[in-house]
Amino acid sequence: MRILLDHFSKSFGSVRVIDDMTLEIKDGEMLALLGPSGCGKSTTLFAICGIHKVTSGRILFGDRDVTNVSSQERNVGVVFQSYALYPHMTVRENIAFPLRIRSLPEAEIKRLVNEMAGLVHIGSLLDRRPAELSGGQQQRVALARALVRRPNVLLLDEPLANLDAKLRLEMRSEIRRIQLETGITAILVTHDQVEAMSMCDRIAIMNNGQIIQIATPQEMYRNPRTAFVAGFLGNPPIAFIDAVARDGMLAVENADIRLPIPREADRVPEGTPVVVGIRPENLGTEGDAAIRGRVSFIETQGRENLYDITLANGKVLRSIQRVRDDVSLHDEVEWRVRSDQLFLFAQNGERL
Amino acid sequence: MTGHLKSWPFVLALSIISAPIVLMYSYLFIDTITNSPPGSFIPHEFTLEHWRFLWETRPGKPSIWRVTLNSFLFASSSCLVVLVVSSTAGYVLSRLNVPGRAFFLAGVMVLHAFPAVTLIVAIFLVLQMVGLYNSLIGVILVKAAIDMPLGIWIMKGFYDTVPWEIEMAGIADGASRFTVWRKLVLPQVKPGLFALGLFAFLLGWSEFILPQVLAPGGDVQVLSVYLAGLIADDNNFDMAMFKSVGLFYIAPVLILFLFFQKYLMNIYGGGTKG
Structure with missing residues (x-):
């Protein structure tokens, strides 16, 4: 079902948490609300499921205005970070709870619970209690409980935050598989850009209660709208250096580095101070511009190494490359960067 | 084995210190089924005459069974009222954003700090006025009202721990x-409910001053009042029978403790789930 937030605002007392947000989630899509903690993403989620009342604006499920509809009647499935399973009930009773509330016939409940348990692969655990399950299994139960009543929308509030690294990887693809198989519109709230990029069709990146950019993960990575977006996506993260436009080139202060202006950037007036963003994977052996510096740190990652290069002005750039034996700590290096891979931002963070 | 050897001086010291208590308790029991010659502690005959109150009602006194029934009614009813009110009021104070919540919490605390006996004259007058003086219902309501603040606070504490x-x-x-409270939250605070119920029952069972003042009549007497009546009766004073009735009075309490001590511990442990 299509979900539309129409000029939605939310205040707590005098604090405005969300300011005039308009966001459309398409039918069957999985959308990530990505942002640092305190940016209002969970508030948005709770407004959609009806736990928070909206201060102004509308929320539409399909064509139905649910702004003043109670949480119980919105039919949203929520998976909480702590899973919020009912500890005194078995897995079977947990999954059946939303159906019992709707007074479905017992045979129908049984059929639906079994079907859902099969989908999330917990068929053998139905008679256990939540305390007897591992984190990943609890997560599956929570998913099953949220999905069993065919919700209009599935809301996932940091669903992977409580899992260890290996399980997180497994559940990431599991949640996506289940979402695709059921075709239910889903919203994932997370502060982890890897989760957002790997699981979702589109990402809405938020900061200070506002959506900065909505795009597919690939598009957002290639074409960030602001320095904040560029800094949030990518691991290891992008590095920024200050530069000034001079003679049609970008001159880095006190570092004897001159970079060509990227083609897609609007013409930059002479003397404009800018911020240049360079992703670690774009600094290395290929490119049309040179960057000189000293290797100040090497982090081994197995297949690749992450090199920190300190420029003459003290700024640090990062480069990720195949492990190479010809570079060691404290070496002076001259590496290359492709000018069409540079991001140019104004001082206020807007992309140029 | 060395552990036993090392601890024997402590065991001995503790035994000596607690010997008077042990002696007291054992004589409470021994005296009810024996007679001793005057001036001696050593019993010389076995007898059940001190327990005769169980099968014969003494003139001017109500039947022990009637009194026991009253005690049960009194303790369990006030316990039930405390449970119903505390489990709902505690939830409201813990979870719902009601106006005057802080005021209520503080007020409940102050009420709990009030010794019941200071209110007894006022309560007496109120009961007299509404016609509940010398009735079980009146004294049950008063007892429940006095125990309620503690119950509400305890239940609020348990509710606070539910995510x-x-x-x-x-x-x-x-x-x-309501369904959320009844089906999802209440089961999480069951240990608290159980402990509070037991606690309230025992408080009701051992209550003396309220029934003594507010319901002294023969039809509505409870065991504590009956027991006090035995000492007050100077004409036929019977120490051994007093002890027997005392034993009869505390037996249900002992049995409850034996079976449910784990739940009673719970009330002091806060609401953490075991």
Whole structure:
């Protein structure tokens, strides 16, 4: 079902948490609300499921205005970070709870619970209690409980935050598989850009209660709208250096580095101070511009190494490359960067 | 084995110190089924005459069975009222954003700090006025009202430990607020409810001053009042029978303690789930 937030605002007392947000989630899509903690993403989620009342604006499920509809009647499935399973009930009773509330016939409940348990692969655990399950299994139960009543929308509030690294990887693809198989519109709230990029069709990146950019993960990575977006996506993260436009080139202060202006950037007036963003994977052996510096740190990652290069002005750039034996700590290096891979931002963070 | 050897001086010291208590308790029991010659502690004959109050009602006194029934009615009814009020009021104070919540919490605390006996004249007058003086219902209501503040605070503490997410999940699952409380939250605080129930029952069972003042009549007497009446009766003073009735009075309490001590411990442990 299509979900539309129409000029939605939310205040707590005098604090405005969300300011005039308009966001459309398409039918069957999985959308990530990505942002640092305190940016209002969970508030948005709770407004959609009806736990928070909206201060102004509308929320539409399909064509139905649910702004003043109670949480119980919105039919949203929520998976909480702590899973919020009912500890005194078995897995079977947990999954059946939303159906019992709707007074479905017992045979129908049984059929639906079994079907859902099969989908999330917990068929053998139905008679256990939540305390007897591992984190990943609890997560599956929570998913099953949220999905069993065919919700209009599935809301996932940091669903992977409580899992260890290996399980997180497994559940990431599991949640996506289940979402695709059921075709239910889903919203994932997370502060982890890897989760957002790997699981979702589109990402809405938020900061200070506002959506900065909505795009597919690939598009957002290639074409960030602001320095904040560029800094949030990518691991290891992008590095920024200050530069000034001079003679049609970008001159880095006190570092004897001159970079060509990227083609897609609007013409930059002479003397404009800018911020240049360079992703670690774009600094290395290929490119049309040179960057000189000293290797100040090497982090081994197995297949690749992450090199920190300190420029003459003290700024640090990062480069990720195949492990190479010809570079060691404290070496002076001259590496290359492709000018069409540079991001140019104004001082206020807007992309140029 | 060395552990036993090392600890024997402590065991000995503790035994000596607690010997008077042990002696007291054993004589409480021994005296009820024996007679001793005057001036001696050593019993010389076995007898059940001190327990005769069980089968014969003494003139001017109500039947022991009637009194026991009253005690049960009194303790269990006030316990029930405390449970019903505390389990709902505690939830409201813990979870719902009601106006005057802080005031209520503080007020409940102050009420708990009030010794019941200071209010007894006022309560007496009120009961007299509404016509509940010398009735079980009146004294049950008073007892429940006095125990309630503690119960509400205890239940609020237990509710505070139940995660919010469980309630939010229940509401998103389509359950009404009442169903969420009844089906999802109440089961989480069951240990607290159990402990409080037991606690309230025992408080009611051992209550003396309220029934003594507010319900002294023969038909509505409870065991504590009956027992006090035995000492007050100077004409036929019977120490051994007093002890027997005392034993009869505390037996249900002992049995409850034996079976449910684990729940009683719970009330002091806060609401953490075991």
